[in-house]
Amino acid sequence: MFSVLRxxxxxxxxxxxxxxxxxxxxxFAALSFFSPVDPTLVYTAIPDRPPSWQHWFGTNSRGQExxxxxxxxxxxTLTFGITVAVLSRIISIVxxxxxxxxxxxxxxxLMFFNDIFVAIPIFxxxxxxxxxxRSDLNSFTLALIMACFGWPFDARLIRSVxxxxxxxxxxxxxxxxxxxxxxxxxxxxLPYVMPIIFATAMANMIWSxxxxxxxxxxxxxxxxxxxxxxxxxxxxxxSAMIVGVWWxxxxxVALIIVMFVGLFLLAVSLNEYIDPRSRLRRMGA
Amino acid sequence: MKEYLLFALQRFALLAAVVFFGVSGAFFISxxxxxxxxxSILGEISSRATISPVAVEEMRRSLNEMFGLNxxxxxxxxxxxxxxxxxxxxxxxxxxxxxxxxxxxxxxPWTVGLLSVSIIITWIVGNxxxxxxxxxxxxxxxxxxxxxxxxxxxxxxxxxxxxLVVIFGFLWPVLPISGGFAMNVRPGWSIEFVLSILHYSIxxxxxxxxxxxxxxxxxxxxxxxxxxxxxxVTYAELAGVRRGxxxxxxxxxxxxxxxxxxxxxxxxxxxxxxxxxxxxxxxPGLGSLLVRAxxxxxxxxxxxxxSIAIVAVAVAIxxxxxxxxxxxxxxxxx
Amino acid sequence: MNxxxxxxxxxxxxxxxxxxFGITREVRAVDDITMSVRRNEIYGIAGxxxxxxxxxxxxxxxxxxxxxxxxxxxxxxxxxxxxxxxxSMRDDDLAELHWKHLSYIMxxxxxxxxxxxxxxxxxxxxxxxxxGLGGKAFQDRIEEHLVDLQLSPKxxxxxxxxxxxxxxxRVTIGLATVCQPEFIIADEPTTALDVxxxxxxxxxxxxxxxxxxxxIVLVTHDMSVHANMADRIGIMYAGRLVEEGxxxxxxxxxxxPYTAHLVASLPRIGDTARRPALEGRPPSxxxxxxxxxxxxxxxLAIDKCKTDVPPLVTVGEGHRSACWRAADVKPLMxxxxxxxxx
Numbered sequence: 001m002f003s004v005l006r007x008x009x010x011x012x013x014x015x016x017x018x019x020x021x022x023x024x025x026x027x028f029a030a031l032s033f034f035s036p037v038d039p040t041l042v043y044t045a046i047p048d049r050p051p052s053w054q055h056w057f058g059t060n061s062r063g064q065e066x067x068x069x070x071x072x073x074x075x076x077t078l079t080f081g082i083t084v085a086v087l088s089r090i091i092s093i094v095x096x097x098x099x100x101x102x103x104x105x106x107x108x109x110l111m112f113f114n115d116i117f118v119a120i121p122i123f124x125x126x127x128x129x130x131x132x133x134r135s136d137l138n139s140f141t142l143a144l145i146m147a148c149f150g151w152p153f154d155a156r157l158i159r160s161v162x163x164x165x166x167x168x169x170x171x172x173x174x175x176x177x178x179x180x181x182x183x184x185x186x187x188x189x190l191p192y193v194m195p196i197i198f199a200t201a202m203a204n205m206i207w208s209x210x211x212x213x214x215x216x217x218x219x220x221x222x223x224x225x226x227x228x229x230x231x232x233x234x235x236x237x238x239s240a241m242i243v244g245v246w247w248x249x250x251x252x253v254a255l256i257i258v259m260f261v262g263l264f265l266l267a268v269s270l271n272e273y274i275d276p277r278s279r280l281r282r283m284g285a
Numbered sequence: 286m287k288e289y290l291l292f293a294l295q296r297f298a299l300l301a302a303v304v305f306f307g308v309s310g311a312f313f314i315s316x317x318x319x320x321x322x323x324x325s326i327l328g329e330i331s332s333r334a335t336i337s338p339v340a341v342e343e344m345r346r347s348l349n350e351m352f353g354l355n356x357x358x359x360x361x362x363x364x365x366x367x368x369x370x371x372x373x374x375x376x377x378x379x380x381x382x383x384x385x386x387x388x389x390x391x392x393x394p395w396t397v398g399l400l401s402v403s404i405i406i407t408w409i410v411g412n413x414x415x416x417x418x419x420x421x422x423x424x425x426x427x428x429x430x431x432x433x434x435x436x437x438x439x440x441x442x443x444x445x446x447x448x449l450v451v452i453f454g455f456l457w458p459v460l461p462i463s464g465g466f467a468m469n470v471r472p473g474w475s476i477e478f479v480l481s482i483l484h485y486s487i488x489x490x491x492x493x494x495x496x497x498x499x500x501x502x503x504x505x506x507x508x509x510x511x512x513x514x515x516x517x518v519t520y521a522e523l524a525g526v527r528r529g530x531x532x533x534x535x536x537x538x539x540x541x542x543x544x545x546x547x548x549x550x551x552x553x554x555x556x557x558x559x560x561x562x563x564x565x566x567x568x569p570g571l572g573s574l575l576v577r578a579x580x581x582x583x584x585x586x587x588x589x590x591x592s593i594a595i596v597a598v599a600v601a602i603x604x605x606x607x608x609x610x611x612x613x614x615x616x617x618x619x
Numbered sequence: 620m621n622x623x624x625x626x627x628x629x630x631x632x633x634x635x636x637x638x639x640f641g642i643t644r645e646v647r648a649v650d651d652i653t654m655s656v657r658r659n660e661i662y663g664i665a666g667x668x669x670x671x672x673x674x675x676x677x678x679x680x681x682x683x684x685x686x687x688x689x690x691x692x693x694x695x696x697x698x699x700x701x702x703x704x705x706x707s708m709r710d711d712d713l714a715e716l717h718w719k720h721l722s723y724i725m726x727x728x729x730x731x732x733x734x735x736x737x738x739x740x741x742x743x744x745x746x747x748x749x750x751g752l753g754g755k756a757f758q759d760r761i762e763e764h765l766v767d768l769q770l771s772p773k774x775x776x777x778x779x780x781x782x783x784x785x786x787x788x789r790v791t792i793g794l795a796t797v798c799q800p801e802f803i804i805a806d807e808p809t810t811a812l813d814v815x816x817x818x819x820x821x822x823x824x825x826x827x828x829x830x831x832x833x834x835i836v837l838v839t840h841d842m843s844v845h846a847n848m849a850d851r852i853g854i855m856y857a858g859r860l861v862e863e864g865x866x867x868x869x870x871x872x873x874x875x876p877y878t879a880h881l882v883a884s885l886p887r888i889g890d891t892a893r894r895p896a897l898e899g900r901p902p903s904x905x906x907x908x909x910x911x912x913x914x915x916x917x918x919l920a921i922d923k924c925k926t927d928v929p930p931l932v933t934v935g936e937g938h939r940s941a942c943w944r945a946a947d948v949k950p951l952m953x954x955x956x957x958x959x960x961x
Contacts, residue, residue: 014435112302118550119303121598123557124575124591125311131579131587132317153550207554210441214561217443218576232443253448257440264439268503516730523682524745524794525717534744538735614778615734 015269021262025255029078032071039064039072039226048245058247061238069226070252074259077209077228080139084208085201087147092155092200093193099155100162101181107159114152122149126211130220138222142215146208154200158193195270202267206260213256228256289610300603307595312365315588316358323348325582326376374589377578385589388574393593396570399486400559400601403493404548410494411501412544416537418502419509431506438499442558446492446565453488461485463567489566493558504547508540515539542613549605556598571597624697625802625834626656626679631692633678646905648674650858651692653931656834658801661825663849663866664838665881669901671858672838673726676806679836680723681705681713696721698801719749722795726807731791732779738790739775742797749798764797765790768823785816789823796827803828803835809844821848842885846870851937854878857902857912860931864938874940874948876917882950911943919944 009016037044043063051058057066099110129145165171175181209228215221216229219237223230231252240248326348327341336344356364368374374385418427437445454462466472466481512518518535526535563572571590578586630653635646648671656662666672677683679694689706696703698720705713725731732741742761747753752760762772768789779787788808795803808824809817825848828835837848845852845866853863854877862875873879880897899916902908908915914924923943931941942948 115299116303116306119299119553119599119602120307120310121553121556121594123560124594125314127575127579128311128314128587128591131584132314206439210439211557213441214443214557218561218564220579253444256444260439260441261436264435268435516725517733519682520723520725520731521733521744523680523717523723525714525749526744527748530744534736534740535733539733542735613735615780 012269012273014265015273018262018265018267018269021258022266025074025259025262026078028255029071029074032068032075035068035071037065037068039069040224048243051247051251057251058245060235060248061240061243061245062234066248066251069231070255073226073228073231073252074255076139076225077212080143080212080227081205081209083140083143084146084150085204087143088150088154088204089197089201091147092151092158093197095151096155096158097162097193100159101166103163103166110155111159114155117149118152120149122146122211123214125149126215127220130215139225139227142212142221143208146211150204150208154196154204157196157200161193161196199267199270202263202270206263206267210260228252292610293607296603296606299606300599303599303602304596307599308369308592309362309366311588311591311595312362315584315591316361325584369592374592375585377583377586377589385585388586389571389589389593392569392571392574392590393597395568396559396563396572397597398482399489399493399563399568399570400556402486403490403497403559404552404555406490407494407497408501408544408548411498412505412541413537414498415502415505416509416532416540419506419540420513420532420536422510430502434499434502437495438503440496442492442496443561443565445496446489446562449488449492449495450565460488462488464569486568489562489568492562492566493555496558497555500551501544505540505544508543509536512536512540538612542609545605545609545612549602552598552601552605556594623657624655625658626697626836627695628652628654628679629693629695631675631678631694632690633674633683633687634690635674635686636688637686644905647858647907648687648904649678650907652855652858652860653692654853654860654863656802656836658834659828659832660850661828661835661837661848663845663852664836664855665840665842665845665852666855667840667901669857669904670855671904672855673806675855676804676836676838680721680804681708681716682723696802717749718745718798718800720800721802721804722798722800724791724795724803724805724808726810732787734779736778737775738777738779738782741790741794742775745794746797761793761797764793767827768793769819784812785820788812788816788820792820792824792827796831799831799833801833803833805835805837807839808837809841810839817844824848842881846885854881857907858904859912859941861913861942862938862940863931864935864940868935868938871950872935873950874934874938874945875942876919876944876948877913878940879948879950911941919947 009019041064045055045059045063045065047059047061047063049055049059055065055067057070059065060069095110095114099107126142126145129142133141179187212221212227213229213232216223216227217232217236219233221227221230223233232249235245235248235252238245238248240246323345327345330336330344331341372386374389377383377385377388414427414430418424418431421427450462453460461484464485466478466485472478513536518531521531521535559570560572560575562568563570564576567573571594575587575590575594577583578590630651631649632647632651633649635644635648637644637646650671652675664672664675674687677687678689683689693704694706696705696716698716703716703720705716708716732738736744743757746761747757750757750760761775765772765774770786770789770793774782774786774790779790782790792808795805805824809820812820821844824835837845839845849866851863851865852869854861854869854875856877862869862873862878864874869878870882873882897916902912902915908925910926911917911920911924911929914920917924919942921944927943929941929943931939932945934940934945940948
């Protein structure tokens with residue numbers, strides 16, 4: 001496992017850069033555990049101060065120190081993204097394995113619902129939920145809703161892998177030897193499915209965090225919890241750009257870009273690594 | 286021909302199912318709302334004029350009947366569908382008594398127009414450039430494009446839209462950053478109006494295209510790299526088929542097939558991106574409308590916009606699916 | 620180069636050179652092969668999978684892609700009095716060569732035709748330029764050709780997935796032969812077809828060859844096909860040519876243990892004797908055995924076979940073998956019941 005990681009870092013530059021960027025953001029978010037400042041309090045510092053040695057990222061118009069605020073923001077956002085990724089992986093594994101392995105009408109029904117979920121645009125639904133729940137819409141509920149929409153794409157992928165595995169020799173042998181189908185699914189097939197899980201988890205995180213940021217920017221989430229999106233919302237609310245408090249917007253945006261590009265590079269390079277055909281191509285040319 | 290009709294029927298069944306589940310879902314969610322539409326309306330009306338308490342009671346009763354709030358939920362559900370099928374979504378609460386449908390229909394063409402144009406440009410340009418990049422793997426220019434695509438693609442629509450606003454609004458103000466058309470132009474079928482619309486749609490469309498192109502480019506490039514190893518491509522290359530014909534009809538043509546499927550799956554997400562883009566550019570489409578409705582607590586309008594959004598996306602997917610057999614002759618058989 | 624030769628291969632070495640994550644690998648798929656093919660003859664190449672025969676074909680057809688490269692040796696064709704070496708040709712010249720003088724029937728009729736284009740369009744793509752005909756003349760020519768192949772011209776309007784496997788294979792043969800090239804390379808043209816269709820396709824191929832007087836290199840692992848079609852056969856094992864000679868000779872008096880075995884594996888009517896299976900598996904081309912590559916599985920192996928590579932020497936008229944004990948090789952069948960039909 002570690003040798004794979006080492007090889008990837010050494011030979012695949014996209015993976016290396018992606019890993020570096022993502023680790024940077026994670027480290028930054030982890031700093032929040034050492035923060036001397038409580039991010040939910042406002043007006044704890046002199047507002048609108050540009051970046052300086054005293055306040056590394058400056059302060060915003062609400063009198064909050066931007067550096068520590070952002071560490072919390074990224075921590076919350078990353079936690080959210082991971083939660084959604086984990087929840088939707090679980091759903092997509094169960095659905096994908098069941099559909100691909102059991103087949104028949106179970107498969108048809110599951111895929112029917114899959115198609116429906118794919119076709120429904122998630123954004124209006126999210127907005128609808130916010131509209132109805134208002135401030136009761138906390139991070140976890142939102143994560144749950146997003147997980148319900150994030151499973152279709154990957155479930156299909158897992159299903160096709162399961163379909164292929166079902167007809168392989170070792171499956172038949174395992175069943176013949178008396179293993180129950182459930183055990184076969186989880187003990188024999190899961191290792192094949194795991195690489196896909198990892199690669200798609202990254203893409204899923206990008207998607208869910210993107211949506212969260214978008215929702216928050218519109219003001220459609222709980223605004224007192226510092227996340228990446230809410231920071232931007234407050235910046236807009238106080239017309240940061242016009243007033244000249246540029247660091248309030250540009251620094252978070254820069255960090256956001258680093259985070260997204262990092263995750264994306266990881267996803268892309270993992271995908272390429274898993275796909276045997278692209279590996280063959282890298283070997284030759 | 287018969288097979289095509291059968292295929293179309295299958296897709297239509299899916300369309301109906303999506304609309305049914307999606308819109309019903311929206312209905313049930315909106316009924317979790319604590320906002321009582323009747324009280325909202327009464328509040329609105331009584332704030333504009335003084336009315337006698339008796340009249341208020343009368344209105345309350347008739348509004349309750351109209352909204353059917355004293356009926357059990359399942360009956361309200363049936364009523365809702367009954368009215369939806371004739372195009373009646375009830376009156377908007379903020380703009381009472383204007384029918385919500387009317388307001389939505391005003392905004393719909395803007396969104397449809399913006400979306401259609403951006404999607405067509407993004408899909409076609411992204412796929413063609415991606416296809417060339419997948420085939421001519423050594424081109425420096427295409428490799429550069431690839432790096433750019435990787436850099437831009439993961440960035441959410443909002444950030445790109447916002448950056449465009451910053452650039453064109455503050456740093457280099459040559460393009461309009463808000464509104465659907467210039468305020469001093471009279472709406473109507475005139476060249477001036479059409480040009481104005483185009484002028485104002487450049488930035489929103491550009492924002493959608495910039496974000497979208499990367500996805501199609503990368504996907505197509507990966508697909509094409511695999512397709513060039515396919516037997517029929519190797520064979521044709523061997524046989525000396527002309528480069529241009531090879532790239533066009535053998536490689537890209539075949540790669541477009543899965544990309545079309547990908548398009549129908551991506552439409553939901555693209556629509557979401559459009560909403561946020563409209564909001565940023567104050568473009569008078571469904572997106573801005575939805576945000577205003579939510580901020581104003583207008584249940585009927587929110588439900589109306591959501592329903593129409595779901596229907597619109599489902600119809601778009603249906604249309605894309607119908608195009609499928611034209612691109613892939615294998616689909617036509619059953 | 621012999622005037623009668625259409626193809627001459629000299630000391631050809633073609634390897635796959637791979638560098639992945641710091642590990643270099645060298646797969647010696649074609650390791651020093653010298654042979655030639657005459658005009659108007661069908662030369663069969665036999666051997667099991669991973670014998671290197673597919674790679675050999677790729678080199679002959681000038682269809683090499685990295686990581687495959689020619690390490691040394693050369694391949695020369697002789698068309699219309701000119702000697703052409705595909706390795707040293709530029710892409711435009713190669714295009715001129717392809718299809719008009721040299722064509723290729725690929726393995727797997729399933730997937731060689733573009734699934735989104737009609738057969739007619741495939742013909743236009745492949746054959747229009749080499750034939751140099753336009754409009755009606757072109758149309759007449761391809762329809763005529765299809766009829767020769769016992770295909771209705773209506774096939775032209777169809778898409779590949781609408782045709783049966785046998786029809787597709789016939790279309791592929793048609794595509795390869797319509798320009799009447801002097802040299803055709805056929806890679807497993809009948810694998811995955813049922814026996815009845817196989818017979819049809821093969822006799823078609825032979826008719827076409829006789830009529831055009833072209834040379835065919837026919838690659839297949841199926842010895843019965845060679846028995847039916849080939850004038851001469853070359854046996855490949857682990858990247859090397861181990862025996863070569865006229866078909867009849869090879870089937871009756873093989874001079875290499877591997878050939879003896881391949882020949883004996885053919886079932887014959889009325890013959891109920893047991894066949895001994897060959898031990899072991901084909902060697903890895905990345906790390907082949909030393910000396911004679913067949914020695915780990917050879918029933919006649921002696922110490923010398925482990926250390927010294929046997930050269931390909933003449934053991935009879937037009938018959939070469941690479942075995943230290945060629946003289947001791949006996950056919951594995953008691954009676955030399957001859958499977959070769961006229």
